[in-house]
Amino acid sequence: MKKYIFMLLAGLVVGNSGCNNDEFLDLEPKNILLEEDVWTDKTLVTSVLSNLYGRFPDFQSIEDWDNFTEFDEAFASNAGTYGNHRNADYGYGSWGMWEYGYIREINSFIQKCEAATELDPADKAQFLAEARFIRAGVYFEEVKRMGGVPLILEPLTYDFSGDPSYLRQPRAKEHEVYDFVISELEDLKGILPNEVSDKARATKGSALAMQARAALYAGSIAKYGTSTPQVSLPGGEVGIPADMATGYYQKALSAAQEIMTLGYSLYQKKPDLGENFASIFYDKNNPEAIWVEDFKLKTGKTNGFTIDNQPRYQSEEQQGGRLNPSLNLVQSFENLDNTFAPLPIMDASGNLIHYTNPADLFAGRDARLYGTVMLPGTQFKGKELDIWAGYMRPDGTIITSSNLGGQADINGDGTNEQVVGFSGPIDGLEFTAQTGFYLRKYLDPAAGSGQIGTRSEVWWIRYRYAEVLLNAAEAAFELGQPEVAAGYMNQVRVRAGLTEPLTAADITFDRIVNERRVELAFEGHQLFDMKRWRLAHVVWNGNRMTVSDLTTNIGKADKTSTMPFGLWPYKYLADPNNPSNTDWVFRIVLPNPVTTPDRFRLGNYYSQIGEDVINNNPLIVRQPNQ
Amino acid sequence: MKINIFAILCFALGVSLSSCEHDNFEAPESKLEGRIVYNGEPINVGYNEVNMQLWEPGWQLRSAINVLVDQDGSYSALLFDAPYKLVIQPAQGPFRSIKNEVTQSDTIMVDLKGDQTLDIEVMPYYMIRNAQIAKAGSDVTANFGLEQIITDANAKNVENVTLYVSRTMFVDRGNNIATKQLNGGDITDMNNISMSLTVPALTTAQSDIFARVGVKIAGVEDMLYSPVQKLPL
Numbered sequence: 001m002k003k004y005i006f007m008l009l010a011g012l013v014v015g016n017s018g019c020n021n022d023e024f025l026d027l028e029p030k031n032i033l034l035e036e037d038v039w040t041d042k043t044l045v046t047s048v049l050s051n052l053y054g055r056f057p058d059f060q061s062i063e064d065w066d067n068f069t070e071f072d073e074a075f076a077s078n079a080g081t082y083g084n085h086r087n088a089d090y091g092y093g094s095w096g097m098w099e100y101g102y103i104r105e106i107n108s109f110i111q112k113c114e115a116a117t118e119l120d121p122a123d124k125a126q127f128l129a130e131a132r133f134i135r136a137g138v139y140f141e142e143v144k145r146m147g148g149v150p151l152i153l154e155p156l157t158y159d160f161s162g163d164p165s166y167l168r169q170p171r172a173k174e175h176e177v178y179d180f181v182i183s184e185l186e187d188l189k190g191i192l193p194n195e196v197s198d199k200a201r202a203t204k205g206s207a208l209a210m211q212a213r214a215a216l217y218a219g220s221i222a223k224y225g226t227s228t229p230q231v232s233l234p235g236g237e238v239g240i241p242a243d244m245a246t247g248y249y250q251k252a253l254s255a256a257q258e259i260m261t262l263g264y265s266l267y268q269k270k271p272d273l274g275e276n277f278a279s280i281f282y283d284k285n286n287p288e289a290i291w292v293e294d295f296k297l298k299t300g301k302t303n304g305f306t307i308d309n310q311p312r313y314q315s316e317e318q319q320g321g322r323l324n325p326s327l328n329l330v331q332s333f334e335n336l337d338n339t340f341a342p343l344p345i346m347d348a349s350g351n352l353i354h355y356t357n358p359a360d361l362f363a364g365r366d367a368r369l370y371g372t373v374m375l376p377g378t379q380f381k382g383k384e385l386d387i388w389a390g391y392m393r394p395d396g397t398i399i400t401s402s403n404l405g406g407q408a409d410i411n412g413d414g415t416n417e418q419v420v421g422f423s424g425p426i427d428g429l430e431f432t433a434q435t436g437f438y439l440r441k442y443l444d445p446a447a448g449s450g451q452i453g454t455r456s457e458v459w460w461i462r463y464r465y466a467e468v469l470l471n472a473a474e475a476a477f478e479l480g481q482p483e484v485a486a487g488y489m490n491q492v493r494v495r496a497g498l499t500e501p502l503t504a505a506d507i508t509f510d511r512i513v514n515e516r517r518v519e520l521a522f523e524g525h526q527l528f529d530m531k532r533w534r535l536a537h538v539v540w541n542g543n544r545m546t547v548s549d550l551t552t553n554i555g556k557a558d559k560t561s562t563m564p565f566g567l568w569p570y571k572y573l574a575d576p577n578n579p580s581n582t583d584w585v586f587r588i589v590l591p592n593p594v595t596t597p598d599r600f601r602l603g604n605y606y607s608q609i610g611e612d613v614i615n616n617n618p619l620i621v622r623q624p625n626q
Numbered sequence: 627m628k629i630n631i632f633a634i635l636c637f638a639l640g641v642s643l644s645s646c647e648h649d650n651f652e653a654p655e656s657k658l659e660g661r662i663v664y665n666g667e668p669i670n671v672g673y674n675e676v677n678m679q680l681w682e683p684g685w686q687l688r689s690a691i692n693v694l695v696d697q698d699g700s701y702s703a704l705l706f707d708a709p710y711k712l713v714i715q716p717a718q719g720p721f722r723s724i725k726n727e728v729t730q731s732d733t734i735m736v737d738l739k740g741d742q743t744l745d746i747e748v749m750p751y752y753m754i755r756n757a758q759i760a761k762a763g764s765d766v767t768a769n770f771g772l773e774q775i776i777t778d779a780n781a782k783n784v785e786n787v788t789l790y791v792s793r794t795m796f797v798d799r800g801n802n803i804a805t806k807q808l809n810g811g812d813i814t815d816m817n818n819i820s821m822s823l824t825v826p827a828l829t830t831a832q833s834d835i836f837a838r839v840g841v842k843i844a845g846v847e848d849m850l851y852s853p854v855q856k857l858p859l
Binding site for chain 2: 088089537541543544546596597599601602603611612614615624625626
């Protein structure tokens with residue numbers, strides 16, 4: 001009993017002392033920074049800003065390899081992702097984005113930064129400009145996916161009155177969002193510094209590059225939107241009037257031309273053009289990159305892209321090889337005489353053509369092919385890839401194995417020989433090169449980049465100079481200046497070894513489309529390019545493909561490409577007793593997990609706005625065709 | 627200890643029994659079914675291509691029930707008894723909606739009380755007439771006519787017609803093993819179109835194959851098909 005009395009007494013003492021001292025409840029926290037502390041210190045504001053930079057959205061990026069396999073650029077050699085090749089339709093909500101939490105924090109940053117009194121005025125102007133740059137970028141990302149969205153430019157705050165309806169805002173017109181982005185960047189290019197060497201923060205160059213791209217997108221939606229009149233809304237939330245196209249194209253061209261005066265240039269450091277192209281994406285001493293998401297080893301900010309996609313054979317972990325570029329993409333790279341052709345695996349009478357080395361098949365092609373794709377017979381990190389599907393006998397029968405580097409007795413002498421590469425391809429076995437190819441772009445050749453314990457510091461380039469040139473070329477072409485367009489396009493092509501210049505007469509819409517396809521593959525452009533040209537429902541039309549569909553009409557913008565094909569190398573076993581002395585032959589295959597062609601519906605052009613959003617805000621108009 | 631285990635078991639049993647009472651909602655039991663028809667004739671569409679939306683008014687939060695139309699133009703849905711608004715979105719199907727007399731729009735009111743059969747009349751751009759698909763040797767031949775139904779300002783051209791052969795009863799542009807295509811501009815007589823193809827060798831033996839013809843109408847997303855026909859292999 002005594003015990004309880006003491007406990008009660010102790011409780012009373014504590015309770016009384018707490019009540020008497022009001023400041024007890026009003027102590028300064030020691031483990032978090034308060035707002036009034038943050039807005040007095042340049043370093044702290046920088047860290048808030050870097051958080052905003054770090055959350056900038058990308059649809060496809062090196063932090064998200066599987067999104068690259070949604071279309072026809074690549075096959076996903078990963079059992080959990082085969083679904084991308086098995087479902088016909090894209091969900092209406094695919095690629096959607098409704099990032100108003102993020103936008104609110106940017107708006108709130110701007111509001112508080114403007115109100116801050118103890119910051120150096122020059123720093124403050126820089127911070128404000130960077131935050132506005134991020135906000136313009138986020139609205140550009142929104143409008144690319146959703147069309148017109150509510151333009152909210154200050155942090156909205158609920159007053160707890162019980163009626164939040166005053167916070168509801170309708171969607172802006174699609175062109176109003178583009179106009180906002182373009183005019184913000186017009187403003188910012190005069191404020192942001194022209195720092196060519198500063199890649200991770202907003203600069204004059206990145207503002208102009210984003211502006212050129214946004215204007216080009218708006219222009220092409222205005223122009224090509226006329227081919228799909230169903231993809232529009234009467235209120236203009238989706239669709240841009242056709243008569244605005246010229247203005248946007250002019251803006252895109254002038255912005256791109258302004259970047260050309262700032263000091264950026266194409267990366268041309270290595271004599272081997274293919275290796276040179278691959279280096280753009282991992283060499284950080286780089287005059288071409290304009291705005292990147294940077295990564296650094298031994299910090300929290302590293303990426304696992306090399307772990308995911310390194311060749312299975314020399315992998316530093318028991319995985320890799322997930323992204324397999326498709327034959328559809330590989331054959332889009334031109335011959336050095338500016339012609340398109342399927343890879344020559346068969347002669348006119350249908351006999352397989354024999355090659356001494358597997359890489360010989362790809363000789364005389366655009367150097368960007370080597371820089372983008374790891375081809376059979378090439379190396380990564382100084383090691384052969386070992387991609388071959390088996391031995392083919394003269395009668396066409398195949399000897400292979402279902403294990404990596406598996407063995408079989410090919411000549412009956414009682415000893416087993418290796419009959420398939422250590423990187424595959426083996427149909428249906430994840431991480432092997434099931435299309436016969438691995439990805440090279442963005443793969444880090446540094447030692448340890450393929451280890452989970454180390455990871456990679458390769459950066460993700462959002463804007464680079466070659467794209468600016470292609471944007472300028474496209475805008476000039478659409479404005480009826482093909483000779484100007486040819487000039488810009490030739491700069492990019494010479495770097496790829498295509499030294500025979502295109503003339504003004506050569507520049508066609510098909511050329512523009514294919515140039516972006518090969519130069520900018522695996523850089524997150526494909527979906528948005530196909531959407532703005534209104535080609536997505538034509539190219540990904542849900543039609544099943546045959547091999548002859550694949551190998552005809554290469555280089556045509558409206559070519560059907562709904563399934564990722566592969567190309568498997570075989571050793572030709574002319575003499576079973578001497579299996580090391582072999583020629584190489586090739587066969588086109590459709591990987592087994594690819595069962596269903598992709599179908600992009602008209603309702604996919606603008607991603608669905610969630611019913612929750614519409615229920616909360618009835619002013620939001622639904623997307624068309626869903 | 628024994629008592630504790632006994633108590634825990636009793637508690638668990640109690641929870642499991644009482645939850646039976648509260649967790650189980652009644653399942654929807656009323657079946658709404660029917661077909662998409664033109665003058666009573668069903669309109670065949672592609673697998674998973676065309677869908678309709680059912681909206682039940684009166685709730686605070688709204689969300690559509692999607693009802694898929696089957697290959698043969700039929701649909702069915704198990705629902706709760708309630709008044710529904712049935713809408714076929716403008717871009718869906720190789721047809722246009724007919725203005726509903728009651729709502730004066732493309733919305734159809736469905737007052738569901740028990741099972742109900744409801745055929746939905748629409749205006750197709752074209753109808754496939756007298757489709758006959760036959761197999762001789764390894765060749766499949768289709769003969770059919772195309773009747774243009776919408777001939778006013780909303781008329782559309784035929785982009786192409788295609789004969790599809792499939793291993794399964796799902797036969798359309800995405801599910802096939804062989805196709806033969808004829809461009810719309812190359813059709814000389816709309817009432818008498820003939821096309822044939824050779825069935826490729828199958829890797830696994832089966833007794834039948836399936837075929838039908840599809841019509842792609844320019845500027846219309848979903849295709850129009852003839853009924854699936856089973857052919858002995």
